[in-house]
Amino acid sequence: xxxxxxxxxxxxxxxxxxxxxxxxxxxxxxxxxxxxxxxxxxxxxxxxxxxxxxxxxxxxxxxxxxxxxxxxxxxxxxxxxxxxxxxxxxxxxxxxxxxxxxxxxxxxxxxxxxxxxxxxxxxxxxxxxxxxxxxxxxxxxxxxxxxxxxxxxxxxxxxxxxxxxxxxxxxxxxxxxxxxxxxxxxxxxxxxxxxxxxxxxxxxxxxxxxxxxxxxxxxxxxxxxxxxxxxxxxxxxxxxxxxxxxxxxxxxxxxxxxxxxxxxxxxxxxxxxxxxxxxxxxxxxxxxxxxxxxxxxxxxxxxxxxxxxxxxxxxxxxxxxxxxxxxxxxxxxxxxxxxxxxxxxxxxxxxxxxxxxxxxxx
Numbered sequence: 001x002x003x004x005x006x007x008x009x010x011x012x013x014x015x016x017x018x019x020x021x022x023x024x025x026x027x028x029x030x031x032x033x034x035x036x037x038x039x040x041x042x043x044x045x046x047x048x049x050x051x052x053x054x055x056x057x058x059x060x061x062x063x064x065x066x067x068x069x070x071x072x073x074x075x076x077x078x079x080x081x082x083x084x085x086x087x088x089x090x091x092x093x094x095x096x097x098x099x100x101x102x103x104x105x106x107x108x109x110x111x112x113x114x115x116x117x118x119x120x121x122x123x124x125x126x127x128x129x130x131x132x133x134x135x136x137x138x139x140x141x142x143x144x145x146x147x148x149x150x151x152x153x154x155x156x157x158x159x160x161x162x163x164x165x166x167x168x169x170x171x172x173x174x175x176x177x178x179x180x181x182x183x184x185x186x187x188x189x190x191x192x193x194x195x196x197x198x199x200x201x202x203x204x205x206x207x208x209x210x211x212x213x214x215x216x217x218x219x220x221x222x223x224x225x226x227x228x229x230x231x232x233x234x235x236x237x238x239x240x241x242x243x244x245x246x247x248x249x250x251x252x253x254x255x256x257x258x259x260x261x262x263x264x265x266x267x268x269x270x271x272x273x274x275x276x277x278x279x280x281x282x283x284x285x286x287x288x289x290x291x292x293x294x295x296x297x298x299x300x301x302x303x304x305x306x307x308x309x310x311x312x313x314x315x316x317x318x319x320x321x322x323x324x325x326x327x328x329x330x331x332x333x334x335x336x337x338x339x340x341x342x343x344x345x346x347x348x349x350x351x352x353x354x355x356x357x358x359x360x361x362x
Contacts, residue, residue: 017064017171020071020135025078027071029059032171036212047076047091054098054105057203061172062246062282063141066108069095070134073112077127084123088116088130101255101296101325103247103284108137138174144279145176148339152182152242152277155335155342158191160239163229163267165198166257167209168244168277179242179277180210182337187219195221196232200257202302202322226259230266241267245278252330252347253290254278258323264332273334280338283355290327298322 018029021043027050031042042058044050050072053059059068076091077084092113096106115121115129156162162183169180177184186193195214200206207223214221224232232238241263247255254260254276267274287293300320306313314320336343336351340358343350 016175018067031058033058036208046079047072050075051094051098062102062104063173063279065102066104067138067141067174069105069108070112070137074131074134077130084126085116100294101246104281107281141174144339145173145181148337149176149181149185151342152337153185156186161194161237163196163238163241165243165260165263166200167205169213171209178244182277184217195219197221197223198226201226229263233266233270233272238272241272241274243276245276245282246325247293248283249287249290250285250348251289252351254328255290255293255325258326261326261328264328268332275335275337276333277337280355280358283351296324298324
């Protein structure tokens, strides 16, 4: 992997989270582990490097992972160890296993596997066809997320205060974003809004990434601790809650960054509407409910390595549990925002219909 620092003076809206470097035949991504203090690109030359970048969260965010998976397959096809088809199929397994909860990653890889399985494409033509499809997915991601951001913005009124959990902006996709994309769209429409940014422990995607994006877009915000959300919801100072999704079950249950469930419970208790914003590629109709969604367990060190005044917070021999996601039951959600429109209950019926009709249109 290589690294280079973004030159000063380049504006944030000129960037993409992930893109292909045609000159070097490698993938270039923003290294999200370094933000907000340092802005660096990191490059991947092999599928193995892409797997590691996904696993260690150099790149993250469900829609972005779909494109990362596709470009990982393109890298595998260009640098095969053995036959192209055999190696890309093995790379597919490793890529999908890197983050098991986010269904978009598997969706993106499986979309490329359809090309690998097409016997009418010769081995010599396969790398170019895979890369072409990965490029198409990247451009599609931008169009889809701009549209769902526009749809989500229609729910935001002038003067709204919104609690936002985790990071769902440009950094979580190729460009625009999902929940934060809707907030950005509303801001660019001239609506006066304020965002309460959940820190989102333990990796602090809210405090590090969402706050950083709000700075660049000029969106007014305050960072709050995750456990302060209930206070603000009960105070009557919050109008809406927005977050994204990593997998949506057929009944409308949403798996998202851990903490979303507690936030939704508090919002529901205080009659504040909650919206999950995501592309339809995040919907998994093969899973009946959120209870069946696999939840990624991450390294306990992400919890235990926290320092306070330069000293470790936890006792030396402490242990920790670190689920990366939780599931918000559909009963706690006011609406689901997609590129095809805003869905309301009954979600089980409306989700299936929306996915089916969109696939026909596509």
